[in-house]
Amino acid sequence: MNVLIVGGGGREHALAWKLSQSRKVTALYAAPGNPGMEDVACRVPLQTSGEGIDKIVEFAVKESVGLVVVGPEGPLALGLADRLAGRGILCFGPGAKGARLESSKIYAKEFMDRHHIPTPAWRSFSALDEAKRCLSDLPDAPVVVKADGLAQGKGVIVAKNRAEALSAAEKIMDGRFGEAGRKILVEECLVGEEISLLSFADGKTLIPMLPVQDHKQIGEGDTGPNTGGMGTYAPVSAFSAETARTVEETILRPLRTALRSGEFDYRGCLYIGLMLTSEGPRVIEFNVRFGDPETQALMPLLDSDLFEIMHACAAGRLEEARPPEWRDESAVCVVMASQGYPGEYSVGRVITERPVAEELARDSWVFHAGTSRDARGGLTTAGGRVLGVTARGKTLETALKRVYARVDSIDFREKTYRRDIAYRELTRRS
Template sequence: MRVLVIGGGGREHALLWKLMQSPRVTKVYCTPGNGGMGAHAVTPPISSTDVESLVRFARENQIDLTVVGPEASLMAGVVDAFEREGLAVFGPRKSAARVEGSKRFAKELMEKYGVPTGRYRAFTDPEAAIRYIREQGAPIVVKADGLAAGKGVIVARTLDEAEKAVEDLMRSRTFGKAGEEIVVEEYLEGEEISLMAFVDGETVRPMVPAQDHKPVFDGDRGPNTGGMGAYSPVPQISEERIRQIVQEILEPMARGMEQEGLRYRGVLYAGLMMTDAGPKVIEFNARFGDPETQVVLPRLDSDLAEILSAVTEGRLQEISIRWKPESSLCVVMASEGYPGDVVKGKKIRGVPAATGETMVFHAGTSREEGALITAGGRVLGVTALGADLQSAREAAYRSVESIEFEGAHYRKDIGARGVKARQT
């Protein structure tokens, strides 16, 4: 089987790494790829949203399965174009990917099909949004309606912060067109987790849960990022709660999209808050999470290529999915200035070779005259497996300490909450 992975981040590197373990897979391509993928895959420099070129490449290279990584590719209509050409592709069509591409659209679906989430209002007028915020009070959450690389969410602790968020998103257009419309949401309190599932129509097969760390600094301080690290499992959340999430959130959402005529084949990702009133949805994503994928896939004990093929062929119900009991933890190393403007081109030294227990997934890296250099905000995802969270955490941070590049920063508390929960 010849497989094409679309994208160039840590998520796509993890997908590539896991797919290469399948005896079904004979050759892997990744476009545009990054500085860490070239040793394992052919990485043609095609943009992940250049639909026409991607289709042509898949056809000319006789690709048997294409796996779409980024949300921008889904919203560009990559899946729709591949399907029109009769090419096997993993991911939802553009119409279904709107569950991530539009916060308002997702909220309306949740409201219609009884999926628990926070109260909200959508706005295209900044003055109306500010009036509503003043009526509701703080803390409150302000979100760009469209795609913003995981950074268009502002958890405002004060009214001033909330009003500034409206100004930044709608008037200054910090995230461009994504802020033409915003969603203002109730602030939810509790333990936050991510639960992804393979979905084929109404068939839902959950993965193992993970907990992401969005804010840039230790102690959940600073602005939100695309994710500074993650771990799995999440000891604070019981198996009973996970079953509740599947039954009350993931399965109703999948059924609802089917009823709306939105055939969903791919990964449905639920970002959740475990409130006193039960689990509530913060957001839905239409693809593998990043960095959640970097801790979930190392725990997968089944053939990923087989699972993805089953989803694209509409036979997910036939597949058995197994998971390893070990724990997994990922620490993201970022460039100076992230999640704001960053300086690229810094040499990276000391990246350890992959072992059975430790992997380094490249994200914002490239190669220049043979040297590995920084090429983005989130640079590397250092991941380790261990018998428990504490051992996985220790192994990941040992690898982090061996890696150097100018301006590197990372959170020192990834997984601390889970380790503490395991010990109590």
């Protein structure tokens, strides 16, 4: 079958790498893809927003694509999956209705309340003075203020006190997020370990993948501003067998019932952002696609044929497919970024890589995120997050040794990365 991947970041590179190993994939296309994907997919210069959506559908029809895998949330919220369904093409990724679980945080909260899925207490507001009145009535304690819509990870402020919460509400509603900030949420602030639990869904059922932990902040020791993610590791021991049972009972079971309720037909990856609190696991948010950089750590651990699973999801036949199998190993992804990110940074820096020993090359991968080719075909930096260097090992320690050895072999001016990825796991064990 011909397969088209939509997107061009590290997540899509990791998915393409894994899909390309399936004997059932005849041609693999990536729109627009990135230079790192050229080894495994044929790049198609199409945009993933606006008119690009029509062009993606046309391309899929013309090239007899049987399955489209959508990486980012944008095209899903714009209804790409619905448009493909209209042309009889299977899509891994939900339609616009299901995508609202991510594109409207208020919708997601209402959905969770309706289906008794545990989530922090919340209230929503469409007028600033109303939000301010509510915040003034609440105790002067931490709360979380969130923009309702898609805000590229910048629409959430964890406020330490009332004053910060009031200014957060003003900031989000001042127009900088456009329509996404027209409504806001004020949420109970929880403490605990954050876990990303991604799952495969086919409209009727849902199968969780391995638990992953992301390091969202730019600075070591989880300090400084939030980024798109500076590194991940899987699996996570904080997600114990007992936690897994509680999550199954209190979250996944009601979620399966909710998915069958007919509100929408959810086929794709459902990313469940969890916080493990002293009162039990709570859902912080849903994403309607694979996480980035969670995917980079998960794909090397997946032992099954990704195409078979994705196809089964898109066809609504997950229960008939062989269940996903995972290696009993650990993986770590370290994001190499441009100095200055998540603020301003330079691009166009030449990227070089020294050859590495064969054993290291076998168990490590360099997934591209923000790279491009210069006129002579050389690789240059083209974004804040440049590369997702990933390694696998029988133990976390081995994976860490390998990943940082691979990172050391790569150079570009003003590179920056965190040296402490997975430190929470190492502390937990010691």
